[in-house]
Amino acid sequence: MPAALIRIENLRFRWADDADFCLDIPLLEVHAGERVFLHGPSGSGKSTLLGLLGGVLVPERGRLHLLGSELTQLRPAARDRFRADHVGFLFQLFNLIPYLSVVDNVLLSCRFSARRLARATAAGNSPAAEAHRLLTQLDLDASLHGRQVTRLSVGQQQRVAAARALIGQPEIVIADEPTSALDTERQVAFLELLRDECDRSGSTLLFVSHDRRLAAGFDRQLSLATGGGVSAGGSA
């Protein structure tokens, strides 16, 4: 078995202003190329876990291993750099910066990471060409690429956000309820597009949702308990 891409060990996190809550993860492993569904009802510490994986939060104790780097050992600036280079984030809603164009929103990932800029340039002829390619791949018609993001539908906005998470081929893509604002039909279509694109760019996908119905099509299912623990949810 190859070394895990993400390995969390004996991790514990507590918010300073909330003594009741405690995220406690004895072990969590995600391997390269896996598509993992992480089920987490609200209050289970999803956001907290995302913050930890993004290097924005630091655990009280435990190990947080990503791509062979121990995040807990890195300085804050290095963690930010690590996130920029290796992790693509995709959120629930309002993923876009309203005053930037569709393409500039996608390219935002390349602005803070020379590595992803170089990869995007290598993949397309230019970062902008790669952005257009990804957007088209994600089923966003070329006529919409020049439009103001505020004039796109929610589904279209989420596809722009997905392109931003994917550009420059980050090793890890973390999606936090990106489909919650879509109707069922579009949810399925969006998930398929997202998984296909992760396959194509070789990114590992960690998909976080409270909705178990979306778990179909993922390699593995994990659950965050309401108290903040994690358990294997069995293969889907």
Added chain:
Amino acid sequence: MRWLLILAARSAWNRRLTLGMTLVAVALSVTLLLGVERVRDEARNSFALSVSGTDLVVGARTSAVQLMLYAVFRLGEASNNIRWQSYQAIAADPAVAWAIPLSLGDSHHGLPVLGTTGAYFEHFRYGDGQPLSFAAGAPFSGLFETVLGAEVADRLGYRLGDRIVISHGMGDTGLAEHDDKPFTVVGILARTGTPVDRTLHVSLEAIEAIHLDWAGGAPLPGLSIPAEYVRKFDLQPKEITAALIGLKSRAAVFRLQRKINNHPGEPLLAVLPGVALDQLWQMVGFAERTLLAVSAMVVAVGLAGLVAVILASLGERRRELAILRSVGARPGELFFLLSAEALFVTLLGALLGVALLALLTTLLAPLVQAHFGLSLSAQWVTSDELQLLAAVVAAGLLASLVPGYSAYRLSLADGLTPRL
């Protein structure tokens, strides 16, 4: 770094209406601050340039500042005159090189009429010692002849040969007119940028002549002496308002000043123009500083408004900051992003303020010149103003740290998922 600046500019453009209003506020406050400084500067300048080469100003005993104000700047009125004999005694002192008698009190359309002698055109100096020069005509030689300052001729549209009537007393309206003895314009002086421009000059004898049939500020009823007969009277003045004295050697100035101040015939006052000006600045210095402080306060209010507007926008922008954070922006970069916005508006406001001041001084210079005799120069910035601008920008920099720090704190607290 460059990208962050572009991002800051685009974000600012996205909120151009609210930021535009604060920009206007900052620009106006900068205009006010620099404007106050400019007027103050020009006022001092024009006062300092109004008289040069005069060693002593002599008048009736009053305060040094008041004597300067009415004798040199034609502001306010003399409380007392000095006797002609006293003037003659001073002028005859062996230390005195030249003396210019000044007789004030009448006016023409609100502008002062000055009775003097040919010595005025010969010895009076202004600026860095420039003599008066004629734009047209020559000094008066006849009795009812007048020489106009440049501003008088300009504003009232007088040319050589025009006939004008002098009013009794100072003011604009409701004055008795010396209309039985009109004056002919024989000379127009070149512009000096001093009170001379606003003055009508006539001979001392003419002042005497137009008051022959007057008593107590009104024409004597039943008595009218036609202009052709006045020469039959003794037109030697009995009193004058003040005198400017030039010495052969400056070394004698304090000795002569003491002598005049102890004049046995009547209480006189002799002042050194430079010393009197210093006293004047000391008097108005407090008002100047107050004015400057008030305008500095206005700048502070403008900057506080700017900070408030940016802080208010921060609430709506938490999501935006979280997105930037998720693609790898460091909290420090968000600090920079928000600070850059405030600093950018301050810089733009300062520039706009300077441009506005340049525009205003260009537009208003003729008005200010006409009403206050101040020549506002429409230059961009002086080094003093540059210092004020630097202070404004420094204050803006300091103020910009507030939204920057708020964004920094917010991004650390929110992480990737702002709790809205």
